[in-house]
């Protein structure tokens with residue numbers, strides 16, 4: 278069996294055991310303004326960021342930014358209105374192919390790279406954050422952490438079936454290194470930051 | 473490229489026929505290298521991160537068998553089906569078997585250098601199956617019937633006009649289209665249809681976590697996720713060396729990977745696949761294909777620490793001026809030149825010589841692989857084993873890049889000047905013949921050959 282052959286070959290060939298580094302602590306700028314850093318990083322990679330005082334402000338902005346988009350779904354109950362229907366589960370992910378705007382509430386926001394950690398239970402279905410033409414993220418600034426180490430500290434040993442960090446709209450620079458937003462996933466990302 | 477008998481010097485000579493293109497290729501990659509520098513320098517703890525990543529990988533190599541067993545156990549408990557493949561042929565048979573069992577004829581695939589290494593597409597096509605690559609760069613080289621020329625930037629050697637021509641023939645854009653925006657949009661529409669109709673998706677694996685049995689796939693385009701979340705069957709192919717011990721170690725590697733690759737702070741998507749979604753099958757194929765042998769070569773085992781960021785290619789003066797295809801191997805550049813001779817010392821005897829040994833690769837490598845030293849050591853092994861003769865036409869000393877062929881030689885003066893200008897950090901070591909040139913007086917603005925071409929030929 279290949280499994281046993283591979284493992285036996287490794288046992289034979291791998292070097293003497295060396296220890297893992299004991300700590301994963303790195304220098305960190307304690308004075309960093311996390312919200313500012315996050316916003317600058319997000320805008321730097323093509324996201325649109327709004328600082329809002331409360332949830333009430335968000336709905337009208339979405340209405341203005343996406344005036345002609347037909348299918349909008351919100352996985353965030355607080356943001357459901359006459360104009361923004363709630364996400365309804367369909368076991369077949371293909372049925373979401375015509376979603377224009379999808380709204381989510383991630384669990385962690387990383388200042389150093391503007392990545393947003395979102396677990397499956399906040400996605401509706403796994404395909405939705407990718408298949409939607411535009412993605413909207415609602416970020417409570419209490420979710421901010423300085424860097425990826427802090428993010429994984431917070432994630433800990435959480436269980437999930439699928440989870441992802443998303444930083445900005447999908448993109449490619451495969452053609453002569455010209456950056457194009459909107460590769461296979463969303464064409465744009467809009468972030469509302471609130472406290 | 474498989475089956476090519478041509479060597480790196482011969483293939484670079486072909487690449488060097490178009491001098492303008494060589495300059496463009498060189499400058500593009502150097503620009504990416506500079507973005508990497510800017511990004512790395514913005515992180516004060518960068519060197520500490522590299523050292524930590526290197527230590528974690530050293531630990532992984534020293535205990536890989538146990539980590540693989542743990543990874544398998546956790547993955548199985550998570551509902552993932554685990555396969556083991558001793559070599560490329562077994563990997564391909566396993567993938568084919570999964571598709572056959574599910575009655576699937578067509579598959580969509582995201583970036584996976586391992587499947588390039590295994591020549592999976594060719595194999596499946598021979599079995600009458602249809603594979604579409606969904607990464608834009610990979611789709612482009614697939615349409616051109618070429619292998620990728622770079623592990624991160626598969627079509628870095630192609631001009632937008634050439635891509636326009638391909639899209640005109642295959643995807644129906646008007647002749648003469650070359651706007652990247654329009655070409656990308658065309659690919660988006662075409663591949664969206666593919667994502668929506670394929671029942672099987674294959675992805676690569678960037679990191680596999682021994683502690684949890686999950687695996688992480690990084691893309692900017694979202695193509696791995698589009699494929700995997702819409703398909704009934706998700707197959708993930710990974711080399712045995714993709715293991716990292718704990719989830720929290722991802723913090724270190726995800727900070728290093730894209731900053732090293734392109735200077736981005738992180739890829740758009742870093743997706744953690746832990747369990748199949750209800751009703752979906754999730755398979756992992758764990759592949760050896762020579763890696764356990766490399767593990768036994770003490771001088772070269774460190775190459776298994778590689779996280780495939782591509783930084784060593786972007787910085788390599790030889791890669792930049794010879795192009796990825798000149799390495800006639802799925803993985804090109806300095807790291808490819810270390811990995812390939814392990815698989816076939818005779819066929820790839822030329823590759824460790826495709827280097828100036830300037831050490832720039834080792835300087836940028838995020839996991840601190842001693843790349844240029846390994847290249848030097850491979851040369852000794854290859855000469856000792858008698859494989860240096862397999863490229864009889866050229867004597868040993870002449871096998872190194874710049875002096876290897878008339879066309880390259882013609883531009884050697886230019887490359888030297890360019891080298892002085894662009895590689896001020898060249899390390900002073902006994903291997904580095906380029907370093908000596910730094911003692912030379914100011915590089916002249918034009919080489920004699922260029923001056924001659926410009927001034928004498930005209931009159």
Ligand code: SF4
Nearest residue numbers: 778779781782784837
């Ligand atoms: S050898 Fe180092 S620099 Fe080269 S691709 Fe691998 S990790 Fe990156």
